[in-house]
Amino acid sequence: MRIGEAAAAAGMTTKTLRFYEDSGLLPAAKRSLNGYRDYTEDSVARLEFIRRGRAAGLALTQIREILGLRDAGKAPCAHVQDLLSNQLADLDHQIAELMALRSVVAGLHATAASGTDASCDPGRICSYL
Amino acid sequence: MRIGEAAAAAGMTTKTLRFYEDSGLLPAAKRSLNGYRDYTEDSVARLEFIRRGRAAGLALTQIREILGLRDAGKAPCAHVQDLLSNQLADLDHQIAELMALRSVVAGLHATAASGTDASCDPGRICSYL
DNA sequence: CTCAACCTTCCCCTACACTGGAATGTCAAG
DNA sequence: CTTGACATTCCAGTGTAGGGGAAGGTTGAG
Missing domain, CATH: 1.10.1660.10 (Multidrug-efflux Transporter Regulator; Chain: A; Domain 2)
Structure with a gap:
């Protein structure tokens, strides 16, 4: 074909x-x-x-x-097993990193939602970050 | 400086x-x-x-x-709030995708750990994937 | 005959945030 | 005077998995 x-x-x-x-x-x-x-x-x-x-x-x-x-x-099967193990570990690592980042961002977001723009000092660019 | x-x-x-x-x-x-x-x-x-x-x-x-x-x-504060909201949503999306992938890989990995190499058909390259 | 739909090779482009390195200039210390 | 640690500009490359498009060859249908 x-x-x-x-x-x-x-x-x-x-x-x-x-x-x-x-x-x-x-x-x-x-x-x-x-x-x-x-x-x-x-x-x-x-x-x-x-x-x-x-x-x-x-x-x-x-x-x-x-x-x-x-x-x-x-037979590549044993190698595939290794790759799948590593892939699982990598994914866990990536997920953990993203969750850590998510909690940082969630904290900032909560502060931003409750804060007031008035307190923002230009020298700091934006107090929410 | x-x-x-x-x-x-x-x-x-x-x-x-x-x-x-x-x-x-x-x-x-x-x-x-x-x-x-x-x-x-x-x-x-x-x-x-x-x-x-x-x-x-x-x-x-x-x-x-x-x-x-x-x-x-x-004051960029309102814009920053929006960005943080979007960032949070993006992170949730990425985390969900990684978790879905993780469950796929975990399934493959479990099968690979319990299976036997003998059953592997060369025409399929590797039966674990 | 011509047109459309295939196929070929070739080279450049994409996103992202830098990093490496070459060739050259500036300045203080010994 | 020379050496070393700075600084400057500019060009190119990193990694990933293809995508875009040009210029041209091939084939079947109408």
């Missing part, structure tokens, strides 16, 4: 497929006589795997590692 | 101060006879305000708006 068809099947754009090829996530596609890339069902399965990886918040470099292992004939 | 001193007082680098000037957050600094920028205590107060804004997660464009109002002689 041609690139547009494969892209549609995977829910991506043709740009993305060429980008993935350039980035080493897809092997260089076979070409038809006219020079067009020619994809198979396997290509679409690979694209769908990439999609699942992205949906889990993995970076393309990590997905590339997994694909590299599989292409080397090794 | 010279740029290095002002930067140190505000806990920033000289690069950052020049960048802020270029970005319209600081007025073009007065120059000494030798061409060096010359800062005052007010400059440092302004830098500290920028720092507080950044610490609240505001973008430089938003901080620039606040400073612009103050420079125009208006």
Whole structure:
């Protein structure tokens, strides 16, 4: 199938497929006589795997590692487990940071909602911050 | 004072101060006879305000708006209130998205921890994802 | 024949907040 | 006089995941 068809099947754009090829996530596609890339069902399965990886918040470099292992004939499952562990820890870390920031901002917001503009000293730019 | 001193007082680098000037957050600094920028205590107060804004997660464009109002002689307090409200809503949104992602990843991780590598079909790349 | 819808390569652009480095000028101390 | 620590300008790069658009080739339908 041609690139547009494969892209549609995977829910991506043709740009993305060429980008993935350039980035080493897809092997260089076979070409038809006219020079067009020619994809198979396997290509679409690979694209769908990439999609699942992205949906889990993995970076393309990590997905590339997994694909590299599989292409080397090794089962990447243990590595995927590690990546998922790290991803979970990263997410917890990011969530904790955002919650800390949220509480700072909530405090400022509460002060701003209860305060009066009149007390604002120009030298301080804005007393609510 | 010279740029290095002002930067140190505000806990920033000289690069950052020049960048802020270029970005319209600081007025073009007065120059000494030798061409060096010359800062005052007010400059440092302004830098500290920028720092507080950044610490609240505001973008430089938003901080620039606040400073612009103050420079125009208006009290930016009402605008700051709006920004804080939006920031709070944005943070809640981001946190909700991360928590949703976290639950997806946690599910995958649990499956990966309990599953067996043997069942992994190469055509699927990795069954854990 | 021509038109539209595909496809190709190539290069630049996006957001964000800086950071690095080159080439050069200024100034006080030893 | 020289050295070192400052300062200046300007240009380019960082990371991420593609997107925009030009200039041109290919194919099927009407």
